[in-house]
Amino acid sequence: MSSPTTKQGWLELKNTLVYQDKAWIDGKWHSAYGDETYEVTNPATGETIVKMAACQQQDVDLAVSAAKRTFESGTWSMSSPSHRKEVLKKLAALIRENQDELALLESLNMGKPVADALNLDIPGSAACIEWYAEAIDKIYGDVAPTDANNVATITREPVGVVGAVVPWNFPLDIAVWKLAPALVTGNSVVLKPAEESPHTVLKLAELAKEAGLPDGVLNIITGVGAVAGQALGLHHDVDSLVFTGSTATGKRFLKYSAESNMKQVWPETGGKSPNLIFADCDLDKAVEGAVNGIFFNQGEVCSANSRILVDNKIRAKFVEAFVEAAEKLVIGDPLDPETQVGAIIDQAQVERILAAIETAKQQGAKLVLGGNADLSKRFLHPTIFDQVTPSMDVAKEEIFGPVASIIGFDSEEEAIDIANNSIYGLAASVWSNDISRVYRVSKRLRAGTVSVNTVDALDFTTPFGGYKQSGFGRDLSLYALDKFTQLKTTWIKLS
Ligand code: NAD
Numbered sequence: 001m002s003s004p005t006t007k008q009g010w011l012e013l014k015n016t017l018v019y020q021d022k023a024w025i026d027g028k029w030h031s032a033y034g035d036e037t038y039e040v041t042n043p044a045t046g047e048t049i050v051k052m053a054a055c056q057q058q059d060v061d062l063a064v065s066a067a068k069r070t071f072e073s074g075t076w077s078m079s080s081p082s083h084r085k086e087v088l089k090k091l092a093a094l095i096r097e098n099q100d101e102l103a104l105l106e107s108l109n110m111g112k113p114v115a116d117a118l119n120l121d122i123p124g125s126a127a128c129i130e131w132y133a134e135a136i137d138k139i140y141g142d143v144a145p146t147d148a149n150n151v152a153t154i155t156r157e158p159v160g161v162v163g164a165v166v167p168w169n170f171p172l173d174i175a176v177w178k179l180a181p182a183l184v185t186g187n188s189v190v191l192k193p194a195e196e197s198p199h200t201v202l203k204l205a206e207l208a209k210e211a212g213l214p215d216g217v218l219n220i221i222t223g224v225g226a227v228a229g230q231a232l233g234l235h236h237d238v239d240s241l242v243f244t245g246s247t248a249t250g251k252r253f254l255k256y257s258a259e260s261n262m263k264q265v266w267p268e269t270g271g272k273s274p275n276l277i278f279a280d281c282d283l284d285k286a287v288e289g290a291v292n293g294i295f296f297n298q299g300e301v302c303s304a305n306s307r308i309l310v311d312n313k314i315r316a317k318f319v320e321a322f323v324e325a326a327e328k329l330v331i332g333d334p335l336d337p338e339t340q341v342g343a344i345i346d347q348a349q350v351e352r353i354l355a356a357i358e359t360a361k362q363q364g365a366k367l368v369l370g371g372n373a374d375l376s377k378r379f380l381h382p383t384i385f386d387q388v389t390p391s392m393d394v395a396k397e398e399i400f401g402p403v404a405s406i407i408g409f410d411s412e413e414e415a416i417d418i419a420n421n422s423i424y425g426l427a428a429s430v431w432s433n434d435i436s437r438v439y440r441v442s443k444r445l446r447a448g449t450v451s452v453n454t455v456d457a458l459d460f461t462t463p464f465g466g467y468k469q470s471g472f473g474r475d476l477s478l479y480a481l482d483k484f485t486q487l488k489t490t491w492i493k494l495s
Pocket of ligand 1: 165166167168169174192193194195223224225226227228229230233244245246247248249250252268269270271301302303398400426465466470471
């Protein structure tokens with residue numbers, strides 16, 4: 001069956017949806033302790049989608065004990081890599097079979113254009129699961145170079161119970177970046193989605209059961225961060241905690257670990273990524289990349305290229321073309337397949353972004369596009385500031401919305417200094433046709449990913465994560481297995 005191609009088609013599908021309102025623990029739907037709930041709303045309309053189970057400490061305890069019990073039983077953790085591969089490949093196939101429902105749920109939960117969810121998020125999740133599934137039965141251990149009287153093997157073992165806490169901007173994708181490597185290596189997982197966006201991971205849990213994942217290996221606790229997230233972070237039976245979200249919450253998880261069982265904590269946190277545009281670049285491509293780099297997903301992207309550093313020799317030309325391209329973006333109803341910029345996650349976030357825009361104006365940045373929301377305060381116009389200086393708040397703070405700051409520079413050295421002058425170091429982009437410059441600059445940028453003549457380069461084959469207060473550890477690629485496995489040395493003295 002083909003996917004809807006019109007707004008009407010998506011609306012018809014929406015009318016058939018049944019929204020899940022419970023958590024998923026030990027392979028069953030589960031109401032929260034005391035029947036506590038919170039509201040999940042559609043950011044594009046403000047409608048309440050569902051009153052969702054707000055898990056409490058007691059529910060987290062149940063989920064962690066189910067995860068621990070199944071881990072220790074060995075049904076999944078000790079099963080053969082080829083078995084885990086087959087189950088996860090089946091899960092990827094089921095995601096593809098259910099892609100329309102998943103794409104619609106993603107859009108209804110967080111306001112992104114349904115076309116992006118359908119073309120990027122959902123197939124990306126399926127492909128990521130498949131990639132790890134295909135990898136797991138091709139990874140070998142090591143034999144240490146001991147003397148002839150001894151044999152020492154070095155093997156990777158699952159860490160045990162993994163707690164995963166994820167944000168709302170790519171709800172399924174980022175969850176899968178954690179779940180795929182965690183599950184394929186044999187761990188049991190308790191995942192807490194963001195309050196705003198629980199539905200696609202709940203559907204995923206149901207599909208995982210259908211694919212053959214044993215009950216208790218994957219548990220989803222819905223609920224509020226300060227309650228359910230904190231209980232997971234402080235839990236003594238969680239062995240590793242993988243997190244994506246804000247830097248402030250990432251720091252909390254480090255503290256939770258210190259206050260409880262010294263669990264491993266792997267934070268992937270905020271960003272204020274620079275996009276360096278040199279005079280010797282292909283300007284048309286740089287403009288197109290810059291638009292995508294900051295306005296994709298309403299600018300709600302951790303690695304959004306929110307600081308655009310432009311050689312003053314071409315700045316006027318760049319600004320003119322950048323504004324012209326950004327003006328053409330189609331903003332509005334996420335269910336309209338023509339929409340390129342959807343709704344902001346909630347009205348509080350719209351207010352925060354508008355406050356940041358006001359501060360930028362007061363501090364002397366020149367507003368050259370946007371700066372305003374629609375009447376409902378759900379949609380924000382792509383906003384561009386020129387004449388930004390590195391000391392302004394708009395150049396320093398993560399806004400997490402469609403706001404670009406243009407900062408001029410006069411030399412390569414100055415561009416590198418401005419780019420690195422940030423507490424964050426998640427990503428950077430460089431536009432230049434001079435290979436020596438590209439390499440020189442890339443080497444000096446303090447960022448986990450440097451995209452050259454493109455923006456936000458990302459694939460399962462390459463690690464993704466930050467320097468400085470953007471966190472540590474890496475998602476994606478085989479390097480992510482470091483988070484989900486521990487090394488075991490087995491030393492055999494030969495007689
Ligand atoms: P957030 O930190 O508010 O929430 C993230 C998760 O943490 C949610 O599940 C939330 O419920 C939970 N949480 C919140 N407060 C908590 C607490 N006190 N204790 C335990 N858990 C708590 O972030 P957000 O608003 O959902 O997402 C936006 C942020 O995520 C931005 O800063 C963005 O840069 C970052 N992000 C980073 C990456 C990356 O890979 N580095 C990717 C996407 C988003």
